[in-house]
Amino acid sequence: MVTPRILVPEKVSVDGLALLSEDYEVVSRPQGLSPEELLSLIPSFDALIVRSETKVTAEVLSAAGSRLRVVARAGVGVDNINVEAATAGGIIVVNSPAGNIVAAAEHTVALLLATARNVGRADRTTKEGRWERGKLVGVEVGRKTLGIVGLGKVGMKVARMCIGLGMKVIAFDPYANPDLARQTGVERLVPRLQDMLPEIDFMTIHTPLLASTLDLIGETEFKLMKPTARVLNVARGGVYNEAALLDALNKGIIAGAGLDVFTKEPPDESTPAWDLLRHEKVVATPHLGASTVEAQENVAVDVCTQVAAVLRGELPTSAVNAPLILPEEYRALKPYAKLIERMGGLYTQNFVSPPSSSVGVGARHFELVYHGDLAGVSNSRPLLAALIRGLVSPFSDTAGKHVNIVNAMAVAREKGIIIREVHAHSGAGSGKENSVYASSVTLRAVAAEDEQQDREKTESVNAGRQVIEGYVSANNIYISRLGRFSANFIPEGTLLILHNFDEPGKIGGVGSVLGRHGINIRFMQVASLDLERSKAGQDGTKGQERTQSDMIATNGNDDSQHAQPPVSEGSSKKKGDEALMILGVDGDITKQVMEDLRTAEGILNVSLVQL
Structure with missing residues (x-):
């Protein structure tokens, strides 16, 4: 790699x-x-x-x-x-x-105090040898009104700090939470920006630079302000129209400005921004809002x-071009995203891609069912992306690593994958009413609507047989069902999944084959048929007797060339005499190893899965 x-x-x-x-x-x-x-x-x-x-x-x-x-x-x-x-x-x-929330908020307050008390001019003139106390009389900020545009994390932090300075705070933000604003101490939220401009003494903006916020404050807005008002910008250059701001300062429409950001940094000469840098009513800093250690x-x-x-193929916490993932959501979703990605990889490698498969392709239509607490998740897009990444990874030259929450749906469309999400809350129809797990996930392959009448196609997409279920416990992931078999194993590393007749000697025979090839077995589990589901018709058979060909095609692959001879009418082999052996192994699983396993007595099919 x-x-x-x-x-x-x-x-x-x-x-x-x-x-x-x-x-x-x-x-x-x-x-x-x-x-x-x-x-x-x-x-x-x-x-x-x-x-x-x-x-x-x-x-x-x-x-x-x-x-x-x-x-x-x-x-x-x-x-x-x-x-x-x-x-x-x-x-x-x-x-x-x-x-940098704290840094940006503190720099905003620093500029607010600097503009109120003419700190910039006082520093410069004093160092030049002038003592101009009379020309540098400032104003107090206590009992003054601060208007905040954009009451996000930085805006809210500024509000708390300025309330601590004794200021009255009002704000404009159409998406602000009124309860949270009130709890912070913000006196009120105004419905329109223009509503607060005539009464504020200071204004600070904390918004991104978007088409809707470019030149948000221009000539019209400045004329609505008091002539004693001062404006601040530690957000993005371009939110204030710089030419209009320069004109407002020159004409005395407003009293001052504290600027940390400009439309072009550093500003070009002979531009409004260049003149603002040098204006006696402006305290300017070179984009220092986040510049603390x-x-x-x-x-x-x-x-x-x-x-x-x-x-690593995991979830970022702050993707700009994808749905917001809050930290608590990230922590909750991370193990399930890992589980679902492994379920996708397990589906493709077990049901679709064994070399002996004459089917060659698997389902392109799936149901992804969330049970229990997980059914209440509001942002499931990371889980969808994880499934798509898992499904395509065995056939991708990048192992699916380029599939993410940004492009997952485009990848799915390109490959013809359709996924229907089902939020199976507790209650009738969820199928998990008696589950011991707080949350679990079911991945089920289903036939496309236009294939319902096509028996040849639907045989390879049997909703009861191509099913994987899993759950998370103590941040460990487990598979609890694979096809018609109940299981309980961790889907990781190299796995051999053998479908076999359930009779004595099979484990020893498989162990002998692997031993001859120097393959070490890390763990082994025998997964038995889920007879209760079979009787209830939840495995796609609706309770009818399975024929020998049904059993051979259990994992969606018609491996009849390796099947055992048909069971005679008087044979002891009957419904239920099947099992899966799931082995975690270390070593080089060659084609010869796979062939020796497939031809071993009583083995119906073998899948090699690498997760």
């Missing part, structure tokens, strides 16, 4: 990179890369970690080809990444929305952890 490579073209905290260096090849270029250099290098990397200076354009993402799997932004905003192009290419974009360590550790998770 080629060691995944990670490109880091900016300075990123060594604490984060240390998490990657042991398992991955990390190429760090803290001095930066030119656009041409990035285009040249990116095709040979699996991951890219950037801050704010590197522009990850559609051209860069296209040049990366199919190898690049994740782009990580060590910070909050991702406006330097073409997220749409990344999504189209199946590339996950992650960021660190929580790593603690914040840089936090965001680096966060995004590097997520990059490692994506490269």
